[in-house]
Amino acid sequence: MQGMEPTLNDALSRIDTLWVVVAGVLVFFMQAGFLLLEVGFSRMKNAGTVVAKVIANLSIAALCYWAVGFALAFGGTGWFAGTEGTFLGTIEQGAFPAMEFSTAAVPAKFFFQLAFCAVSLAIVWGTTLERIKFGAYLIYAVVFSSLIYPVISHWIFGGGWLQASFGMQDFAGSTVIHLIGATGALAALLLLGPRQGKFGKDGTPNVIPGHSMPLMGLGVVILFVGWFGFNAGSTLSVADGRFAEVAIVTVIGAAGGVLGAMAMSYSLTRTFDIGMTGNGVIAGLVGITAPSGYVEYWAAVPIGVVAGVLVVRSIIAIERLVDDPIGALSAHGVAGVWGTLACGLFTAPRLAEYNAIGEGGLFYTGSFEQLGVQALGVTAAFLSVFALSLAVFYLIKSTYGLRVGVDDERRGLDIVEHGMWGYPEQFMPVPGSEYHPPNTPGARAGALALPLTARAQEG
Amino acid sequence: MQGMEPTLNDALSRIDTLWVVVAGVLVFFMQAGFLLLEVGFSRMKNAGTVVAKVIANLSIAALCYWAVGFALAFGGTGWFAGTEGTFLGTIEQGAFPAMEFSTAAVPAKFFFQLAFCAVSLAIVWGTTLERIKFGAYLIYAVVFSSLIYPVISHWIFGGGWLQASFGMQDFAGSTVIHLIGATGALAALLLLGPRQGKFGKDGTPNVIPGHSMPLMGLGVVILFVGWFGFNAGSTLSVADGRFAEVAIVTVIGAAGGVLGAMAMSYSLTRTFDIGMTGNGVIAGLVGITAPSGYVEYWAAVPIGVVAGVLVVRSIIAIERLVDDPIGALSAHGVAGVWGTLACGLFTAPRLAEYNAIGEGGLFYTGSFEQLGVQALGVTAAFLSVFALSLAVFYLIKSTYGLRVGVDDERRGLDIVEHGMWGYPEQFMPVPGSEYHPPNTPGARAGALALPLTARAQEG
Amino acid sequence: MQGMEPTLNDALSRIDTLWVVVAGVLVFFMQAGFLLLEVGFSRMKNAGTVVAKVIANLSIAALCYWAVGFALAFGGTGWFAGTEGTFLGTIEQGAFPAMEFSTAAVPAKFFFQLAFCAVSLAIVWGTTLERIKFGAYLIYAVVFSSLIYPVISHWIFGGGWLQASFGMQDFAGSTVIHLIGATGALAALLLLGPRQGKFGKDGTPNVIPGHSMPLMGLGVVILFVGWFGFNAGSTLSVADGRFAEVAIVTVIGAAGGVLGAMAMSYSLTRTFDIGMTGNGVIAGLVGITAPSGYVEYWAAVPIGVVAGVLVVRSIIAIERLVDDPIGALSAHGVAGVWGTLACGLFTAPRLAEYNAIGEGGLFYTGSFEQLGVQALGVTAAFLSVFALSLAVFYLIKSTYGLRVGVDDERRGLDIVEHGMWGYPEQFMPVPGSEYHPPNTPGARAGALALPLTARAQEG
């Protein structure tokens, strides 16, 4: 099927391509993690809608990112946005210069980047659970995956101004994926307001726990596993075994996040809060995402621990102000900022050089320069995404509406938006779901029937 | 441990082998997806049996396909069936000529094909939930994985008459895996009849919703992820980055399926039905399965959308006639037929040539030839599998019995066939599962106790 | 980014590195399997704690194994323990001689071995569900992953006395991972005692079924999938397609385990117990783990079947003596012993030679020598781990305490140790989770309202 004999370079490229596709599959799998996280942190009456939401968002992201997103993000080195490659119309390596360092085939790179876009979009919705109108998801998803995410990610990943002119470091997206997502989430939240009953008449917050920590926990473990594709896959290459090192840095960061969060949770509330433990994993992972390709193993420990401590303090503080059911502002936003800044502190000069982006961090160089660049990048990304998202959500709010009606919120999004509960047997009489005991005496008991009959006759 | 120095060809072969094994693992993982799909669409009293069923089927398929199935499917180019390689007794590439185009090691190819057989078998049971006898699974599984699936798949995948003489195109199995599975499902359903209470006295269908849309949704996302192994793995090779392109076609097809199904569901019922959204993903994926290696990106959009529209219309139509709890006839059967025919419309001549099977589709060539071949293939596969399956299920019905008794169906398969519910605490008093509030006043409340005690004293 | 042009050897090494990382990711994913298994086999009131436990253990294992564990396990060929490579301070292949046969990069090997350590630790806790204090997990995890697991695994995997001087065969860890874990589990169990209410006043056991067979089943399938990384990844290499063959042996062994367990369960209790089916998979997999790289396909059948039969008999026998909620002693302990001994029976001489460890088994050579070696290894590992673990748990018990108080056990670990239930809506009034029916007559019913209103007026 092929004209020419493959060469050693073909073999090397195939290996990179294979890794990038496999990593992309792992990142796609993170959708299951977000689904479970949101399901677990919702009440039973709002658990089903998450399923439809995740699937619909992923689908919209796929089509929009294919049509224009990828071109805007990677199709050339314009300072603001790319232009080449709408509908993946070309697979020349040269058309996507920011990823040319990797020999992986362009379709593999597209596949991987699409999965990233879908992750960032999934993060947006964590703050909006249990009250947003379903259509709002759909509208924002189109704008986010065609425009907001591609343009901002171009600045930092795709050779735009922050990367090319300033050397901003963000290996796998603490800012590009997580902070962007969390910023959209903040804009949505501010326009949505809290769930009914979240705050008492005196403004103190009430506890509205999610309905299933087991599903939440499964989601967290899936995200953890997917993150190996996320961070280690961001090498886009298997050269020098760097991707394995990135994977190790990732585990250590996550572990630090967990221990930081558990220690903080215990010291504040005398219990190891389960949700906080889960948030600790996420925060550790988000925190280590930007530095994962830039730091030595040891640095992952403080980066993770600080992320874990921050996420707990931040959730408790935010809980008194706004209603973020899943802790997305803290786990993706605060930890995303921290992770990006951490490059400015911990980046090893040898790895900055290896990646050919930016400089070593403060602790190596004594210079605040890289830290300043990181702060600039965070600020630029935050402000841009916030302004754009606020505008979009404001438009949605003033036309289609952002929030379901008071009564509909009480009834739950599942029945109101989807015509059926996510757990029907918990809410309605399902035919045949009433319990039927066995009818014939002794039928099942077999050898056991005898002594028991005897017992019953005595009793 | 090896005599000779490895060559470049060894390296290339190892890369292919690695991909095929990884893809095979992804396809095995789809068993978790089917498990969750069936669990989610069952009532609570029938949720546990699915677990035992999936595990038992997978085990039977493994042994039977290893013993004879693989040999029948791929062991030579006989028009009807292969013969070489029972018990994987040879690992010569030449013994399995239909897969010789790939340099992957034979055991990897076996591993991958076994996973496919298990998927097809899993599809069979979607129509039979909540009333079939457990033993019926076991008996049919033996026949299916030793005989039915291997022979029919040989015709289309293994170099048999439909592939070799007609050039039927089915890249990853819209017909071979999905239609075959759904046809077995139809045969079983016709002999089983509907669940008690599905149809009212006047014949109108009643709603029997499954008990957990979250688990269903997780299953769908897992299937989606597994499908990357399924379609992109069917290249059996990483040459030319084709496998990455197939993965992209797959995502686009699935996205089309979702949007088609949601639009249709909304236009018919004014809600975004959650189950229909899930069925939309599956239908999109099933529809794009046959064309995934034959079509350009753009073609995946109409193929997916049509699959999504069809699945909703088909489920609603079928719902009035027979009782298919999971929508398998529509999602795997109707969409499988559509996907196979779609090759006859959309196959790009350059890709037909690349794969060296068949011709370009109607929209390129203006000729109905390939479409005719596809229709022939669908018909041949459907009729053969239907006749064989009906015979097997009829035999089971007239000897062992196909359906549990009326009372047992009411009690639920979990307790009747497995001696314990899948969710015991929902059905019986489990020791220690009654709720125990804390006993010692103030013990847990800590600093909070004071104001609250005060409040209680006022109240 | 690299000085020299990569060579063919670089390419080969990259392929191995890629496989080892991917396999490592699969093994990490097994944590989700253990999480679900333990959640499924717990009562609802104790389901949440499992999440916090799994995450905390994984984190501790990551840090300890990175700091010292890996060095003890693989850092040199000392008879008792290794020394090189604390904090992964070197990535020279020569520093880890027992894995030098593979050309995969050292960080990939570390990543893989870390995942193994975390699996072994996860196995420990199966016996301790629903009554252990949370802090006990944390303390033991530190000792286990820094000391117990690394030293014993060094003996068998890392070039220590059992491997180097005796040629003990344990391809992927029936002893090293599973028996070690189960032995820790036994030590914990003996000091913990049974759950309240497990044994009646007359000493007969009561049924305390876990709350969710669907989640248990999902866990089992995830473990199954992860096991492909576990066993086939233990090649640490893709040379000769051996890893694909190991994967096939693994499937066949698991299938044998399932059929053995189901047959035994049916013959003893006339039902296909769901949990036993799950235990059958695990036992088949554990049994085939040691032999997976040493035996021919056919041998996987008897090895699996015997493991499946053993696990059922063993669970029923153990049930009368101690309280092992998940069956860990049987599935990991008994099956682990069986799997290790099975090498002494079934190892093919050609594969012993290929791996350059030990001899062929009894059925090939007629000699009991290898069997003797295997028995020695099992005994040494069991006794060492048991003594160490008993000491650690005894110390925990006499200082911090091993078990929660009587009332706390009744209330459940979720609320007592974590301040909130895993399923809050099942235990407390969650604001807004009471059910709200629609309020406005006819609002939702649309076209349907008319006939129904009519009906209501008649009734």
Next chain:
Amino acid sequence: MKKIEAIIRPERLQEVQDSLDELGVSGLTVTDVVGCGRQKGYTEQYRGTSANISLLPKIKVESVVPDGISEQAIEAIVSGAYTGEVGDGRVFVYGVEQAIRIRTGETGEDTVRHEMAEGWGH
């Protein structure tokens, strides 16, 4: 007024509802309960251990009716709930001293007299 309280098999609820509907009984309240009587529970086997289940699921139907139709209401319930097998359940009748409709504040027998329903579709 009388309160009629019936303990019935879960699967007979629909029939009982239907016969009360026909009679024009104005309202009823349904509770999930478990109980034992002549029917004594059963034994399950699980992992080789046996579990005795001593309380069986039942449904409690309560309806407060005017004195005048209490006999008919009892008959309607009995006819709807009857299967003839052990475990069919019981009907108990109690006196009611007062009844109030919260929405209107009405009291007495009027509150439990049959009226046209407000219409399906709420």
Next chain:
Amino acid sequence: MKKIEAIIRPERLQEVQDSLDELGVSGLTVTDVVGCGRQKGYTEQYRGTSANISLLPKIKVESVVPDGISEQAIEAIVSGAYTGEVGDGRVFVYGVEQAIRIRTGETGEDTVRHEMAEGWGH
């Protein structure tokens, strides 16, 4: 003593609890029930098929009170449960022949008289 039994909307429970608390009612027992009356259920559409849901979730609140405060207790409940929409529910009153406090063995009206609570935080 009287037993006051109220069938109310689930979302009014907190208000009913609060008004009984103010009155100093000593205890109450709450049960999840479903019921129908004037409010007749509704119809859901699912996958093109419609489902009729004929029983709606309600809450039953029971409290045994001394004869003296039964009128006030009824008023308290009615005021807490009232929304004015169909489906607000009913209050029924029954005579109680005897009451025993298990912990102390006390009998009679004393067992249901208002007392200082033992304190929050149990």
Next chain:
Amino acid sequence: MKKIEAIIRPERLQEVQDSLDELGVSGLTVTDVVGCGRQKGYTEQYRGTSANISLLPKIKVESVVPDGISEQAIEAIVSGAYTGEVGDGRVFVYGVEQAIRIRTGETGEDTVRHEMAEGWGH
């Protein structure tokens, strides 16, 4: 006939069942309820926020017995349910005007008299 209604701790159900069994009480019906009385609920901390749980899980046991054994039945329940801690619950007694066994159509006290059970194993 009397109806004896006991609100007890969930963990005492088995004991109450056992003492009624010994007495030969013919049947009983059990409902999951929540309640408050002297025992006032408690507070949980979650993510830094505190939740007040004001109703505690209890079990309601109802049994209709012939007048003759009602005193003994009450004693049996009290002895089974007693722990001495706040929250043990109450027993209330009501008059029953009529009882019908659905399966046979029998009425009156006979329907609630002790009989040999039909046998375990249904």
